[in-house]
Amino acid sequence: MLSSRLRFLLPVAAVLLPSVYAWSAPAPASAWHVLYEPARIVNGSPVVIRVTTPKPMKSLLGSWLGHELSFSFDSRQKVWYALGGASLETKAGVYALELHAEVPAGQAISYEKKIPVQHQRYPRVILKVPGKYTAPSPEEQKQIEEDKKTKDEAFKTLSAEREWQGAFKPPVEAEISDVFGVQRVFNGTVQSTHQGLDFRVGPGSSVAAINRGKVILARPLFFEGNCVVIDHGQGLLTLYLHLSKFLVNEGDIVEKGQPIALSGGTGRATGPHLHLAVRWQGIYLNPQTLLGLTLP
Ligand SMILES: [Zn+2]
Numbered sequence: 001m002l003s004s005r006l007r008f009l010l011p012v013a014a015v016l017l018p019s020v021y022a023w024s025a026p027a028p029a030s031a032w033h034v035l036y037e038p039a040r041i042v043n044g045s046p047v048v049i050r051v052t053t054p055k056p057m058k059s060l061l062g063s064w065l066g067h068e069l070s071f072s073f074d075s076r077q078k079v080w081y082a083l084g085g086a087s088l089e090t091k092a093g094v095y096a097l098e099l100h101a102e103v104p105a106g107q108a109i110s111y112e113k114k115i116p117v118q119h120q121r122y123p124r125v126i127l128k129v130p131g132k133y134t135a136p137s138p139e140e141q142k143q144i145e146e147d148k149k150t151k152d153e154a155f156k157t158l159s160a161e162r163e164w165q166g167a168f169k170p171p172v173e174a175e176i177s178d179v180f181g182v183q184r185v186f187n188g189t190v191q192s193t194h195q196g197l198d199f200r201v202g203p204g205s206s207v208a209a210i211n212r213g214k215v216i217l218a219r220p221l222f223f224e225g226n227c228v229v230i231d232h233g234q235g236l237l238t239l240y241l242h243l244s245k246f247l248v249n250e251g252d253i254v255e256k257g258q259p260i261a262l263s264g265g266t267g268r269a270t271g272p273h274l275h276l277a278v279r280w281q282g283i284y285l286n287p288q289t290l291l292g293l294t295l296p
Contacts, residue, residue, distance in 0.1 A: 030054050034097065034113040037293055042120035043090040044181050046278065046285040048293045049097065051080040054109075057101040064097045064115065065090060067281050070234045072162055074296040081296060083236060087283035088181060088193065092119035122181035126188065133223065133268040134187040140222060147221040154217045154229050155237070155279065163233040164211035167295050169256055171207050171240060171276055172263065174199040178273075180286040186268070195284035196239070196277035203244050203272040205263040209254040210238055210276070210291070218246050218261075224275075225267025228260050238287075241275035242266050 033052035041047055051060060051071065060080045062069035069082040086095075099111045132140055178198035185191050201207075209230055216237070217229035226243035244264025254260055265272035278287045 032099070032111045032113075034099075034111075036115060038289055041086055041115065041117050043086055043092075043117065044088045044120060044122075044284075044286045044289075045117075046083060046085040046280065046290045046293065047115075048295060049082050049084060051099060052078070053080065053101055055103065058104050059102045061100045062097055065095050065117075069097075070160075070162070077296060079296075083234070083280065085280050085283060085285040086117045087285075088122075088195075090117050092117060120181065122183060122193075124183040124185070125178075126185045127270055129186050129268050129270060131187065134190045136222070143222045147223070150217070150219070150221070155282070157216050157231050157237065158235050158281075159214070159231055159233045161233045163213045163231070164236065164256075166211075166256070167293065168210045168291050169208070170199075170291055171210050172199050172201050172205055172274055174201045174205070174274070176200070176288070180284075180288060196241070196275045197287040199274040199276065201263045201272065201274050203262070203264045205274070206259045207240055207243065207261045207263050207274055208257045209260050210287075211256045213238070213254060215248045215250055215252045215254060215260070218248055218250050221267065223268045225269065226261065226264065227267075230254060230260070235281040237279040239275075239277040239279065241277070242269045242273060244272075 031054055035050045037048050038045060060071035062071060062082060064084050065086055067084060069084050071080040071082040073080050094114045094116045097113045097115050100108055102108050136144060176197060177200040178194060180194060180197050182194040184194055211232055213230040213232040215228060216231045217227060221227050224241045226246060228240045230238045240261060242265055243261040244266065245262040248254060248260045263272060263274045276287045278285045278290050
């Protein structure tokens with residue numbers, strides 16, 4: 001049986017056959033097969049898409065929800081796979097995944113598969129932080145402006161090569177203290193969406209890179225506190241916030257599981273914890289879903 005987390009999209013050739021056949025039979029050699037995980041995609045979900053092509057291909061490109069998908073070939077399983085995602089703003093609906101493959105002889109073939117996105121309503125919470133984080137002084141506002149330029153520059157990074165490999169690994173072994181997508185109201189005035197995942201760790205815990213990549217930012221910022229950003233390639237960045245100590249420098253290559261910093265409570269934080277964020281092609285995705293994906 002297929003894992004309940006995976007969902008088969010029926011290939012065109014199998015549509016006329018009883019569905020039980022389509023679920024249990026191996027993929028016919030002449031059909032496209034598209035699988036995606038998680039089975040229930042919501043606004044804010046990262047998604048891994050696996051594609052079996054009707055014949056060997058030289059390359060496979062895709063687009064979904066206005067984003068380009070770079071597919072890699074897993075020669076062991078003979079399947080193409082790519083990471084994608086639906087932003088928090090994505091409305092519920094069915095969105096076509098366009099696939100364009102190049103066969104070794106040079107011609108191109110295309111295929112389209114519709115993938116549904118369901119609506120997820122996220123909770124709202126009220127939090128208290130020091131007053132400077134909701135009413136910064138002119139000097140602090142200047143720093144916030146400078147930080148914005150620093151982040152904009154880092155977020156422009158779009159390395160063509162994929163650096164990550166295999167499943168993503170949690171940055172700390174700790175329980176989750178706040179989930180992704182929560183609508184927060186700070187000090188009764190400032191509203192913001194929680195675009196990351198919080199882990200309950202005291203100060204001084206070792207924080208590890210969730211996959212291989214290059215450190216593109218490791219410096220103190222006003223809201224984020226001491227912040228590390230890792231570029232995993234193909235538009236995928238991970239951010240680690242509120243750190244007490246850096247263990248890496250900008251430009252370093254880090255491996256999955258390598259300690260990059262010690263946790264803390266710097267910046268706009270209600271107390272010590274680790275905030276992990278996943279940014280893909282300019283949108284924030286749910287880190288908890290990414291950590292649960294099965295990846296080759
Ligand atoms: Zn957080």
